Amino acid sequence: MLWACILLPQLALDGVLRRHAAPDQPLALISGPSQRRVLHAVNEAAEAEGLHAGQPLTTAQTLCHHFAKVDVDSAAVERTHDFLAAWAYRYGSLVSRSLPSTLLLEVEASFKLFGPWPRLEARLRHDLSELGFRHRIVLAPNPWAARALVNRHDGLAISQDAPLQQALGQLPVDASGLPLDVCESLGRMGLRTLQPVFALPRAALGKRVGASALQQLDRLTGALATPLPYFQPADVFEARIEFNYDVTSSQALLFPLRRLIDDLAVYLAGRDGGVQQFLLRLEHDRGPVTDVRIGLLAAEREPAMLFEFARGRLEPLTLTASVSAMQLIATELPPFVPAARDLFDTRPQQAMPWQQLRERLRARLGDDAVHGLAIRADHRPERSWQIDVQTKSSPLPLPRPGWLLKQPIPLRDHRLRVLAGPERIESGWWEADVRRDYYVVETSMGQRAWAYRPVGELGEFMLHGWFA
Amino acid sequence: MASVVALESLLDSRRVWRGQPQARPTSRQPTGFAALDAQLPSGGWPESALSELLLPMDGIGELRLLWPTLARLSQAGDATSDEKIVLIAPPYLPFASAWANAGVRLDKLQIVLAQPRDVLWATEQCLRSAACAAVLCWPLQADDRALRRLQVAAETGQCLGFAMRDAKAAANPSPAALRIVIDTAPAQLRVIKCRGGNPPTQPLPLSALTR
Numbered sequence: 001m002l003w004a005c006i007l008l009p010q011l012a013l014d015g016v017l018r019r020h021a022a023p024d025q026p027l028a029l030i031s032g033p034s035q036r037r038v039l040h041a042v043n044e045a046a047e048a049e050g051l052h053a054g055q056p057l058t059t060a061q062t063l064c065h066h067f068a069k070v071d072v073d074s075a076a077v078e079r080t081h082d083f084l085a086a087w088a089y090r091y092g093s094l095v096s097r098s099l100p101s102t103l104l105l106e107v108e109a110s111f112k113l114f115g116p117w118p119r120l121e122a123r124l125r126h127d128l129s130e131l132g133f134r135h136r137i138v139l140a141p142n143p144w145a146a147r148a149l150v151n152r153h154d155g156l157a158i159s160q161d162a163p164l165q166q167a168l169g170q171l172p173v174d175a176s177g178l179p180l181d182v183c184e185s186l187g188r189m190g191l192r193t194l195q196p197v198f199a200l201p202r203a204a205l206g207k208r209v210g211a212s213a214l215q216q217l218d219r220l221t222g223a224l225a226t227p228l229p230y231f232q233p234a235d236v237f238e239a240r241i242e243f244n245y246d247v248t249s250s251q252a253l254l255f256p257l258r259r260l261i262d263d264l265a266v267y268l269a270g271r272d273g274g275v276q277q278f279l280l281r282l283e284h285d286r287g288p289v290t291d292v293r294i295g296l297l298a299a300e301r302e303p304a305m306l307f308e309f310a311r312g313r314l315e316p317l318t319l320t321a322s323v324s325a326m327q328l329i330a331t332e333l334p335p336f337v338p339a340a341r342d343l344f345d346t347r348p349q350q351a352m353p354w355q356q357l358r359e360r361l362r363a364r365l366g367d368d369a370v371h372g373l374a375i376r377a378d379h380r381p382e383r384s385w386q387i388d389v390q391t392k393s394s395p396l397p398l399p400r401p402g403w404l405l406k407q408p409i410p411l412r413d414h415r416l417r418v419l420a421g422p423e424r425i426e427s428g429w430w431e432a433d434v435r436r437d438y439y440v441v442e443t444s445m446g447q448r449a450w451a452y453r454p455v456g457e458l459g460e461f462m463l464h465g466w467f468a
Numbered sequence: 469m470a471s472v473v474a475l476e477s478l479l480d481s482r483r484v485w486r487g488q489p490q491a492r493p494t495s496r497q498p499t500g501f502a503a504l505d506a507q508l509p510s511g512g513w514p515e516s517a518l519s520e521l522l523l524p525m526d527g528i529g530e531l532r533l534l535w536p537t538l539a540r541l542s543q544a545g546d547a548t549s550d551e552k553i554v555l556i557a558p559p560y561l562p563f564a565s566a567w568a569n570a571g572v573r574l575d576k577l578q579i580v581l582a583q584p585r586d587v588l589w590a591t592e593q594c595l596r597s598a599a600c601a602a603v604l605c606w607p608l609q610a611d612d613r614a615l616r617r618l619q620v621a622a623e624t625g626q627c628l629g630f631a632m633r634d635a636k637a638a639a640n641p642s643p644a645a646l647r648i649v650i651d652t653a654p655a656q657l658r659v660i661k662c663r664g665g666n667p668p669t670q671p672l673p674l675s676a677l678t679r
Contacts, residue, residue: 385564395565403560446652447527466527
């Protein structure tokens with residue numbers, strides 16, 4: 001087994017920056033109790049202003065007036081970590097996120113699918129850069145060694161035991177993941193790197209540093225296998241963006257919406273699934289939340305397409321109150337079946353399959369706006385058709401008008417000419433009883449109409465259809 | 469005036485050239501009516517273009533005119549091709565068994581219900597998508613610019629577009645490639661514009677519409 005260790009040194013900051021509208025402006029993460037606020041992390045622009053992590057907030061404010069301050073939200077960091085684990089899951093089935101700011105990924109089994117390590121590493125780095133996370137990656141035969149080596153290296157790839165021993169030997173003691181007091185006492189003994197530590201007699205070393213440090217050393221060399229808790233992607237996708245300003249127009253929601261949908265697409269690609277229905281929840285400072293439900297007829301995972309549908313639903317929305325946060329919740333994640341396309345497709349450039357067109361129409365016109373038509377075996381004209389369900393019923397070989405009125409209306413015309421009829425339609429005693437004599441009539445204007453009179457009456461005709 | 473020659477015998481002996489044009493190539497979109505095809509310069513509906521039918525009132529005969537074309541288009545594709553015939557905002561319910569009797573495959577038929585302000589948008593989307601064999605729309609307010617958009621969309625999507633409009637619009641110019649007015653008294657078709665030739669001078673009686 002070969003383990004890739006991905007260290008995310010600025011996980012909290014990157015997670016905030018990638019959702020921030022202006023990541024180029026000075027920004028600092030703030031932590032600590034309210035009496036003593038300190039900067040947890042700063043971005044490059046803030047660093048150029050002289051801010052640095054660990055600085056008290058008051059000092060920072062005297063140095064720079066206008067930097068954005070974001071509180072460290074440990075729950076948000078955990079969610080980002082989970083999201084990245086779900087992303088890593090597409091490259092290997094054994095993913096562990098148990099160590100802080102770190103992803104451990106077993107990659108040897110994935111080489112057949114993704115190609116040798118340099119190619120896979122390039123993909124991982126490309127994806128992480130796209131997602132906006134700074135990272136360091138090291139490959140090693142065991143996860144603990146990879147985790148220790150990534151403290152000092154980036155891009156190192158070791159697949160054999162002998163080079164691993166050598167690389168570990170040159171690793172400084174304080175980067176090896178040993179407890180802090182052990183590092184200090186080893187330093188006082190004059191041991192700066194791991195090489196002389198490994199050379200010490202084991203029993204004597206165990207007496208000096210304790211059993212737990214000895215175990216950590218064994219883990220590094222691979223002598224002790226400690227199982228890792230593996231990550232299982234959740235069956236629902238939830239992401240949330242909180243705004244530090246009030247959003248009052250639905251247009252301003254589109255940028256965060258695109259972020260959320262991109263994350264959803266990454267997550268869906270990781271589990272090779274699609275989404276059939278998802279919910280956009282707009283949270284207001286006061287009042288109940290606004291839910292925008294986006295349903296699709298088939299599972300999809302193309303981010304551009306999902307974004308377009310969501311936008312179609314969001315744009316006509318009039319916001320009654322300003323929005324303070326937006327949440328995307330997807331609970332129905334069925335398997336994704338890609339549509340088969342013809343290799344020699346000669347359709348024009350902007351061609352769009354019918355399914356996609358139908359979704360686009362439904363997104364703007366409403367869920368029930370697009371439907372098919374089918375025949376139902378019933379004599380009553382009102383009930384002789386139905387929406388969508390394809391049946392095997394064959395049409396009656398009788399003259400029927402092409403257009404049918406939803407509700408029959410009186411046909412007021414004194415010069416009607418009866419062309420054919422009557423044809424009696426009498427059915428439905430069990431529900432809406434119909435007893436009518438239908439005629440084909442021509443109006444004085446030359447229109448041909450399908451009209452009826454109730455059986456036994458000689459009143460005016462009721463218009464029920466047009467022979468157009 | 470040496471001799472009087474009967475016109476018939478001259479024509480029969482084929483010694484007089486009458487300036488008749490070559491037989492035209494048959495259109496890929498025939499209307500299904502030989503008499504109407506003969507009147508149109510392309511020998512059928514203009515391909516990848518918008519055609520306008522101008523109707524003075526309901527129940528005049530637009531479906532009789534279109535059904536043969538729709539029936540041919542719906543039966544043309546094999547089972548895998550999924551080109552639909554889309555009706556956008558039809559004024560009434562299409563009576564399923566009448567459409568089926570006319571030969572239109574109902575599984576290819578799709579109906580889009582749209583508010584008047586969305587009809588043009590939906591039509592443009594359908595025409596542009598190339599997922600439809602024919603798009604029929606009933607726009608209530610359609611000006612010159614809107615129809616030009618539809619015409620461009622039909623060209624882009626290589627799709628037959630039909631716009632059913634009120635006959636009052638016949639007086640206004642339109643970018644549609646073909647415009648046909650249906651009159652009631654007498655019942656006739658008048659082609660008032662056709663791209664690629666002069667419109668025929670004689671109206672076509674509706675009774676001539678036999679297949």
